Amino acid sequence: MNFSLLEPRLFRNAHLYDPDDRGICDLLVAGGKIVAITNANSESVPEACPVSDLNGAIVCPGFIDQHVHLIGGGGEAGPHTRTPEVRLSKLVEAGVTAVVGLLGTDGTTRHPESLLAKTRALEFEGISAWMLTGAYGLPSPTITDSVQKDVALIDKIIGVKCAISDHRSSAPDTHQLANMAAQSRVGGLLGAKAGISxxxxxxxxxxxxxxxEILRTADVPITKLLPTHVNRAQALFQAALRYASEGGYIDITTSINEPIDPASAIVMAREAQVPLARLTLSSDGNGSQPEFDRHGNLIGFGVAGFESLLETLQQLVQQHHLPLEEALLPLTRNVAEFLGLTHKGRLIPACDADFLVLEADLRIREVWARGRQMVRDGHACVKGTFE
Structure with a gap:
C-alpha cells in the first residue's frame, strides 16, 4: 500500500486529545500524516477535499502496543500449546495502530527471522510495526549473530528482549545481561534507534x-532498561515503583488482573508520586497465559487478547476518574518517547495520522492508521491478507 498516494481528508469538529486536551478542532490529513490542526470550522479547505464531520466526537492518538507475540507464544505444555499468529483485524479493532513484536519462552521453534517477516507483513497490511531481537534465553537468538548488528542494521529491530527473575529464564549472569544491554544500546546509537532492552x-x-546489577557494572542509561509484567506480584510492583522513582520506565501488562489490575497499578503509582511519564501499558497480546503451581508445574493456560488496552483506559477514566488526557499517556505518548518514535503517539503536524474516534463512553467508533481507515462502526473494514 502506497500511503503517500492517500487523498487529503478534513475531519471537522473533533474533540482533540493530542493527547493533551485541545478542545474542538479541525484536522487535515494527507499522505498518511497530520498536515494541519486549526480552530473548528476554519475557512481554508483544499479543493475537492473530502470532509468528515465528527460532531464533537473524541479523537485521540492510536494505541502503541509495545509487547505483542506477533507470531504467537506459548509452548510450555508441548507443541500443541503454541499460540497462533496475530491477525490484523484483532489489533485494529482494539485501537492498536503501532505494534512491537517479540519472542517469548520458545526461542527454539520460533525465530527472529519469522518475526521480522510478520512485522513487514503488518506494515504492508496497514499499521506500523517494529520488533525486538532475542527471546527469553541468553545468548540471544539473532538474525546477524549479534544483538548490536541486528539493532544497527535491520530497520525494523529497535532493541532486544530477555527474561529475568523467572524459572523459564536461562539464569543469565550479570556479565551476560550487561553485554546484551550494552550491545543494544550501541546498536541503537549506530542505527539512530532507541536501542532498548x-x-x-x-x-x-x-x-x-x-x-x-547492570546499572552497577555497565554504563547503560536506566531509561534504556524496561521491566515488564511488573503488576504480576505485589513485591515486584513495589520494587518497580522504586525503580521508576529513580528514573526508569516500567511497563504494566493490561492482560494481568491479579494481584494488581492495570488501572489500579496506574493509580497506585501516581499515589506513590511516580511520574506518569515513566509508566507504559502493553497487552502481552497473543502470548500464552500459563498458570503454575508453587512448584513450577504448569496447571493451566490461556491466550491474551488486546481488548484489555481499551478496557484499562475506560477504567482509568470511568472508575478512577483520571482525566482522559492523563489516562491516554501510558498508551500513546509515553510509549512513543520510550521507543524513540518521534512521529508516533501524538496528533500534531508532521506526525503520522494514527488516531481513534471514540464515543462519549470511550468505545471505539473508528480507527485510522497512517491516514487510512481501518475500523468503521467498531469493526475492521481492512483485514489481513488471509483473513
Whole structure:
C-alpha cells in the first residue's frame, strides 16, 4: 500500500486529545500524516477535499502496543500449546495502530527471522510495526549473530528482549545481561534507534536485582532498561515503583488482573508520586497465559487478547476518574518517547495520522492508521491478507 498516494481528508469538529486536551478542532490529513490542526470550522479547505464531520466526537492518538507475540507464544505444555499468529483485524479493532513484536519462552521453534517477516507483513497490511531481537534465553537468538548488528542494521529491530527473575529464564549472569544491554544500546546509537532492552519479569524473589546489577557494572542509561509484567506480584510492583522513582520506565501488562489490575497499578503509582511519564501499558497480546503451581508445574493456560488496552483506559477514566488526557499517556505518548518514535503517539503536524474516534463512553467508533481507515462502526473494514 502506497500511503503517500492517500487523498487529503478534513475531519471537522473533533474533540482533540493530542493527547493533551485541545478542545474542538479541525484536522487535515494527507499522505498518511497530520498536515494541519486549526480552530473548528476554519475557512481554508483544499479543493475537492473530502470532509468528515465528527460532531464533537473524541479523537485521540492510536494505541502503541509495545509487547505483542506477533507470531504467537506459548509452548510450555508441548507443541500443541503454541499460540497462533496475530491477525490484523484483532489489533485494529482494539485501537492498536503501532505494534512491537517479540519472542517469548520458545526461542527454539520460533525465530527472529519469522518475526521480522510478520512485522513487514503488518506494515504492508496497514499499521506500523517494529520488533525486538532475542527471546527469553541468553545468548540471544539473532538474525546477524549479534544483538548490536541486528539493532544497527535491520530497520525494523529497535532493541532486544530477555527474561529475568523467572524459572523459564536461562539464569543469565550479570556479565551476560550487561553485554546484551550494552550491545543494544550501541546498536541503537549506530542505527539512530532507541536501542532498548526489555526484561520479562517472573515471580522470583530476585525481583529487579538483575537490572540494578547492570546499572552497577555497565554504563547503560536506566531509561534504556524496561521491566515488564511488573503488576504480576505485589513485591515486584513495589520494587518497580522504586525503580521508576529513580528514573526508569516500567511497563504494566493490561492482560494481568491479579494481584494488581492495570488501572489500579496506574493509580497506585501516581499515589506513590511516580511520574506518569515513566509508566507504559502493553497487552502481552497473543502470548500464552500459563498458570503454575508453587512448584513450577504448569496447571493451566490461556491466550491474551488486546481488548484489555481499551478496557484499562475506560477504567482509568470511568472508575478512577483520571482525566482522559492523563489516562491516554501510558498508551500513546509515553510509549512513543520510550521507543524513540518521534512521529508516533501524538496528533500534531508532521506526525503520522494514527488516531481513534471514540464515543462519549470511550468505545471505539473508528480507527485510522497512517491516514487510512481501518475500523468503521467498531469493526475492521481492512483485514489481513488471509483473513
Amino acid at each position: 526489555v526484561f520479562h519479569l517472573g515471580n522470583s524473589p530476585r525481583l529487579l536485582e538483575p537490572l540494578y
